[in-house]
Amino acid sequence: DQQVKQNSPSLSVQEGRISILNCDYTNSMFDYFLWYKKYPAEGPTFLISISSIKDKNEDGRFTVFLNKSAKHLSLHIVPSQPGDSAVYFCVSASAGGTSYGKLTFGQGTILTVHP
Amino acid sequence: NAGVTQTPKFRVLKTGQSMTLLCAQDMNHEYMYWYRQDPGMGLRLIHYSVGEGTTAKGEVPDGYNVSRLKKQNFLLGLESAAPSQTSVYFCASSYFRDTGELFFGEGSRLTVL
Numbered sequence: 001d002q003q004v005k006q007n008s009p010s011l012s013v014q015e016g017r018i019s020i021l022n023c024d025y026t027n028s029m030f031d032y033f034l035w036y037k038k039y040p041a042e043g044p045t046f047l048i049s050i051s052s053i054k055d056k057n058e059d060g061r062f063t064v065f066l067n068k069s070a071k072h073l074s075l076h077i078v079p080s081q082p083g084d085s086a087v088y089f090c091v092s093a094s095a096g097g098t099s100y101g102k103l104t105f106g107q108g109t110i111l112t113v114h115p
Numbered sequence: 116n117a118g119v120t121q122t123p124k125f126r127v128l129k130t131g132q133s134m135t136l137l138c139a140q141d142m143n144h145e146y147m148y149w150y151r152q153d154p155g156m157g158l159r160l161i162h163y164s165v166g167e168g169t170t171a172k173g174e175v176p177d178g179y180n181v182s183r184l185k186k187q188n189f190l191l192g193l194e195s196a197a198p199s200q201t202s203v204y205f206c207a208s209s210y211f212r213d214t215g216e217l218f219f220g221e222g223s224r225l226t227v228l
Contacts, residue, residue: 043205
């Protein structure tokens, strides 16, 4: 039972354009969402997060949007750069869960940004 | 500042053999975790620890044991390895009352033949 789904295994974007990575979740108890980025042969690194009381959070080129009614999350990267090429994981957690790292990971989306 | 360090990085085992993966963090974090990553499944929590001397089961704990004798170290053991335990293992740590921001090691690739 995949509670966090990233339906696009891969995404290819031209440098300078917008990258949009999507994520759907099924558990309405999730109240905190994060995106992690992973380069080959490295561990995932935290990118950006959003609480369920918000619908948008922005950090530089990265913006996360949350649509609770649709149980949908998206990450926008503008402008995309070749260094953004990595695997992006959509991650969710429920109250108390974040305190124990009980995070639920999506399958990941491989983003490739072409020069 | 090393962050989270995992050893070994690679290991090949035969079915039935045992081994221990070591995770060390130098950030004085209270919480530590072991995850496994399999193709098409994201990361899944195996075991975690909320402090020295404590451990708890995660989502996929069967076939693994852990110990946290020192705050900075978290060990993951396989007593009798099975091919289904072929995976990439990630250790992570975080502050008490974290915000979901975990600090991960580089991973350990384990193959069980």
